[in-house]
Amino acid sequence: MQGKEEIEKARERVIDAISQNMNLYGVTPSVGRLWGLLYFQNEPMTLDEMKHELGMSKTSMSTSVRHLMDLQMVDKVWKKGSRKDLYVAEEDWYQTFIDFFTIKWRNGVNINVSAIEKSLKELNQLLNNNDISEDINQEIQQDIAKLHRALEYYDWLNRLVDSFESNDIFKYIPKKKDYSE
Known part of the structure; x- marks a missing residue:
């Protein structure tokens, strides 16, 4: 069929670029x-179909789909008459970006804030120890100040993530235009 090869070539170029940049x-x-692959499908796909298209093992395919579902980039869908699990890609690139990055950012913020809070508690306890030298006291004070500045940053980052999740970010950086024309 004329044009089919060109369509496949155009899709493959985009898929290659996506796969290189996802890392x-x-x-x-x-x-x-x-x-x-899922993005360019017009119908949901089974694990077997994905395995066939990409030449990956079913175990690897299942792990990859689960990873994409965790990132909210792929959804499991139901289709009448089908007994197999079917999957589709999230096609809203804005939402994919928001979901992907907010998951990563929230996780990173939580890990770092937890470590900072634990360290602040320990440093404050050490500061209350009368047996420490003035040099150590000064060093503790400097570290506490640095950690408070870090917490200010993480508060800002959480508010940035909130603006993505609420879509308020689009008030400041609007979506340009509809390219489906």
């Missing part, structure tokens, strides 16, 4: 390739 965000190229 910037902690996703392997093969997982990026899977998302690209």
Whole structure:
């Protein structure tokens, strides 16, 4: 069929670019390739169909789909008459970005804030110890100040993530235009 080869070539170019760039965000190229494949499908796909298209093992395919579902980049769907699990890619790139990054950012913020709070507690306890030298006292004070500045940053980052999750970010950086024309 005329044009089919050109369509496949155009899709493959985009899928390749996506798979190469997904590693910037902690996703392997093969997982990026899977998302690209699902993105260009007009129908939901089963694990067997994905396995056939990408030449990956069913176990690897299942793990990759689960990873994409955890990142909210793929959804499981139901289709009447089908007994197998079916999957589709989230097609809203804005929402995919928001989901992907807010999951990563929230996790990073929580880990770092927890460590900072634990360290602040320990440093404040040490500060209350009368047996420490003036040099150690000064060093503790400097560390406490640095950690408070870090907490201010994480508060800002949490508010930034909130603006993504509420879509308020689009008030400040609006979506440009509809490219489906």
